[in-house]
Amino acid sequence: MKIAKLKHLPNALTFSNMAIGILVICSTIHNHSISGIKLGCYMIYIAVILDLLDGCLARHLNASTDMGKQLDSFADFITFGVAPIALFISNMNFIPWYMMVILILHPLAGGYRLARYNLQGHCLYFTGLPITASGFILVTALLVNSYLHKGFTARFIIIYLLLILIVSIMMVSNIRVNRIIKVKEIYGVKNN
Numbered sequence: 001m002k003i004a005k006l007k008h009l010p011n012a013l014t015f016s017n018m019a020i021g022i023l024v025i026c027s028t029i030h031n032h033s034i035s036g037i038k039l040g041c042y043m044i045y046i047a048v049i050l051d052l053l054d055g056c057l058a059r060h061l062n063a064s065t066d067m068g069k070q071l072d073s074f075a076d077f078i079t080f081g082v083a084p085i086a087l088f089i090s091n092m093n094f095i096p097w098y099m100m101v102i103l104i105l106h107p108l109a110g111g112y113r114l115a116r117y118n119l120q121g122h123c124l125y126f127t128g129l130p131i132t133a134s135g136f137i138l139v140t141a142l143l144v145n146s147y148l149h150k151g152f153t154a155r156f157i158i159i160y161l162l163l164i165l166i167v168s169i170m171m172v173s174n175i176r177v178n179r180i181i182k183v184k185e186i187y188g189v190k191n192n
Contacts, residue, residue, distance in 0.1 A: 010058035021079030028090035080135025081110030109168035129170035
């Protein structure tokens with residue numbers, strides 16, 4: 001009975017991840033301060049932990065489902081694809097069209113990366129940089145800047161846009177990224 005109830009825990013963690021992303025995006029509408037950026041970054045860090053836990057827990061409880069996989073992708077798209085860009089935009093007074101094109105690349109590349117992952121099946125590696133890692137990198141840059149400066153300097157804006165280009169290219173690339181917890185260890189596959 002208890003194990004049956006625990007099987008819903010991975011999806012609860014996924015919904016918590018999604019809720020954090022939505023809250024970060026909504027909070028950027030009202031809070032245009034450096035403290036708002038810091039809070040949003042810390043919330044996304046919590047979502048990173050939840051994202052790691054939901055998959056591990058689903059595999060451990062043998063509760064992996066296609067529905068859970070799709071929900072996880074939607075949550076990741078919101079929290080790690082859109083929310084870091086929303087945090088950046090909320091503290092800009094004016095965004096030229098060419099800058100907006102670069103900013104949109106991140107969620108577009110993230111959406112492609114997640115769709116490709118959903119079609120990939122079980123593998124010992126990820127193809128392309130996971131969107132969770134990409135979002136983590138972007139919010140870390142925002143957090144470090146928020147402790148160093150009271151706003152966005154011209155240098156930081158250029159660095160952040162270049163960082164978006166780099167992680168976006170890495171997400172859609174064919175580079176192989178090892179999983180933190182290898183599938184072969186979970187399923188008991190022995191090395192040859």
